[in-house]
Amino acid sequence: MTTFTGCIDGEDTSSTDEILDPVSNLDEEELSQRFANLTASYENLAADLSTLAANYETALTKNIELQNDIKDLEVEIAVTNTHNEVMNSTIADQEQELSNLRDELETSNSHLDMAHDSFENLNSSFNSLEDDFNAYKFDLESLQSEYSMLDNNFSMLEIEYDNLSTQYNELFVEFDDLSTEYDDMMAEFEEWKTYQSITNWNFDGDCPNEYVMSYSSGIDNGDNNGDAGNHVLEDGEIDHSASVCKPGMLAITNYTSGYINDITEFNGKFYYRFEGSADFGEELWTSDYYGNAEMLKDINTGEADSYPWFMGQTEDLLFFRATTSINGYELWVTDGTESGTNMVKDIDPGTNSGFYGYYGFHYFNDKFYFGANNGTTGEELWATDGTENGTYLVKEIRGEDSNGNNYGSSPNSFTTIGDTMYFIANDGEHGSEPWMTDGTANGTRMLKDIREEDSNGNNYGSTYCYYHCFFEFGDKLWFNADDGTHGRELWYTDGTEAGTLMFSDIRDGSSGSNPNIYFNTEDYFYFVAHDGDSYRLFMTDGKQMIMDLDVHSSNIYISGTPVMYDGEFYMSLRTQPTGYELWKSDGTPEGTVMVHEFWSGTTSGDPQNLMVVNNNLLFMIAYPGGGNTYYHNLFAYAVEDYEI
Incomplete structure (x- = not known):
């Protein structure tokens, strides 16, 4: 136990342990608490002392750094003092140099004044020269204008001289010709005086x-x-x-048996299919305009028929279809000679037929396009340049179906507008629809799916047509199509899907009018369609007007392709009273009349393969009539006297 003694306010005090000991009366717990508090205070003081010691060390380090900085500054001050002494010396030199420059500036100002006076003198001289230059320039422009006028006059005189020279040369040649003609006439006259x-x-x-x-x-x-x-x-x-x-109708041939079939004109002769004797079948024959005929080649030798059917021609070659027992129906070509009549290519090798040519053979981009079957793809789009190597498959539009069948797309009815060829094909998914091509596989595509799949999942297609299917008029392509609602009606296209539309619903309901277009004038085109009562011959401007030509009250039909002759269209047209006979039309109702009736009554004379030769004659084949004799002959028709 510790005892404290001392004085308070000067008083002498003392106490015993019980009085003076502040803890004498405390119990053990209170003592422990006080001891703990003192311990904590001691620890805090120790921590503060440690912090003070650390701060002292830091301050001591900082003091040393400051002393070092002071020493560095003292060195810099010494260096600066030395530098100032040098600068003071330099300033004196610069002041002297500045004084010298002022002297030079005064001298330069004096020179500048002299130069300014010289400039004023030169400027005055320049202005005088500029006035002289402008005067010369004006004179030069006047001379240039005068020169241009003289040059134009010279050019005109030169052109006039050339024209006069040309006229002189022409007159000189004409004079020579006249002189020669005069000499010939004089010679003939002298001869005439001698001979009759x-x-x-x-x-x-x-x-x-x-x-x-x-x-x-x-x-x-x-x-x-x-x-x-x-x-x-x-x-x-x-x-x-x-x-x-003499004008009129006359038979060129006079066969009393057999048929002249499928005639065409090529390089001044007629070519046709004919059976000339019992020793040969129907073969390729040729004739001049006067009926002098001969067989060109026995293609399917012996009594068998080759059935030639003409497809198209170039300037030097005539293409046709023919059959042999070795190759079947294939594409052939002739140059008009027997040795130059040959098969182009055996498209379906062997006895199977690769080319029938029923539905089109069209010239486009220096080639003929057609449908053919190589025995693998079905009938697809082909092209030929007339050689075997140049005859090839363009595109397989309709591939093999899920059952492994290759039916082919059956392309047909080819027509060209500009750089695009249009045709009908069936890709196996959309049915028969209009297609278009630039002649390449990648450029061949469907124009529009006009008749889409019906509610039963069927795709019948919109266009089933083989003859007179497409017709160009007014920068549009016209055709018939069935959209599944209106029946087969008249449609047109500008070559785009959006621009492919129905023109008119001629016959109400779903039966359709089944229009077929045949010919056109500058302002109208003409087609046969069913109006709900009968088939009629209509005309339209392709805008909104449709008019019935009222040829006859009953059905009207046209066979083959009309031809333009002597300013009118000639055609094989059928009415109920006459059958198919030769008609013509100038595009008006009153100008649509029958020209010649080969057979009287309702039996048809059936003129076919109409063609115009040398702008003088209309040729055709027809039944000549009389009893039960059924055979074809070649006829010529002229509208007026003509000289040959």
């Missing part, structure tokens, strides 16, 4: 039709081994001859 000029009239002419008259003329001068002066115009003495032929 003879003209023969009305001898038998060489007309495909009846002749009106024929004549030949020349001089009885003994030309080409003739006898001069014998008053007879011999063959070698004829200088000019002609036949004037």
Whole structure:
């Protein structure tokens, strides 16, 4: 126990342990608490002391750093003092240099004043020269304008000179020709004075039709081994001859059995299918315009038929379809000679047929396009340049179906507008629809799915047509189609899906009018369609007007393709009273009339394969009529006298 003694306020105090000991009366717990408090205070003081010691160390370190900085500053001050001494010396030098520069500036100002005076003098001289230059420039422009006028006048004179030179040369040539003609006429006149000029009239002419008259003329001068002066115009003495032929209808051939079929004109001759004797079948024959005929080639040798059917032609080649027992029906070509008549390619090798050619053979981009079957793909789009290597499959539009069948897309009805060819095909998914191509596989696509899948999942397609399916008029392509609602009606396209639309619902309901377009004038095109009562011949401007030509009250049908002849369309047209006969139309109701009736009554004369030759004659094949004789002959028709 500790005892404390001391004085308070100067008083002398003392106590015993019980009085002076502040803890003498405390119990053990209170003592422990006080001891703990003192211990904590001690620890806090110790921590504070440690912090003070650390701060002292830091302050001591900082003091040392400051002393070092002071030493560095003292060194810098010494260096600066030395530098100032050097700078003071430099400033004195610069002040002297500045004084020198002021002197030089005064001298320069004096020189500048002198230069300014010189500039003023030069500027005055320049202004004077500029005035002189402008005057010269004005004179030059005046001279240039005058030169341009003179140059234009010279060019005009030069052109006039060239024209006069050309005219002079032409007149000189004409003068030479006239001089030569005069000399010839004088020679003929001198000869005529010696020998008689003879003209023969009305001898038998060489007309495909009846002749009106024929004549030949020349001089009885003994030309080409003739006898001069014998008053007879011999063959070698004829200088000019002609036949004037009669208009109307006349048979060129006079067969009493057999058929002339599928005739076409190529390089001045007719080509057709004909069975000329019992020794041969129906083969390829040729004839001139007067009926002088011969078989060109026995393609399917012996009594068998080759059934040639003409497809198209170029300037030098005629393409046709024919069959043989070795190759079946394939594509053939002829140059008009027997040796130049050959098969182009055996598209379906062996006896199977690769090409029938029923539904189109169209010239486009220097090739013919058509449908053919190589025995693997079915009938698909092919092309040929007339050679075996140049005959190839363009695109397999309809591939193999889920059952492994290759039916083919059956492309047909080819028509070209601009750089695009249109046709009908069935891809196996959309049915028969209009397609378009640029002649390549990648450029071949469906134009529009006009008739979409019905509620039963069927895709019948919109367009089933094989003849007169597409027709160009007014920058649009016209055709018939069935959208599944209106029946088969008249449609058109501008070559886009959005621009492919129905033109008119001619026949109400779902039956459709089944229109077929045949010919056009500049402002209208003409088609046959059913109006709900009968098939009629209509005309339209392709905008909104549709008019019935009212040819006959009953059904009207047109067979084949009409041709333009002498400003009118000629065609094989059928009415109920006459059957198919030769008609013509100028595009008006009153100008649509029958030209010739081969068979009287309701039996058809059935003119076919109409063609115009040399702008003079309309040729065709037809039944000549009479009893039960059924055979074809070749006919010629002319509207007026003509000379050959």
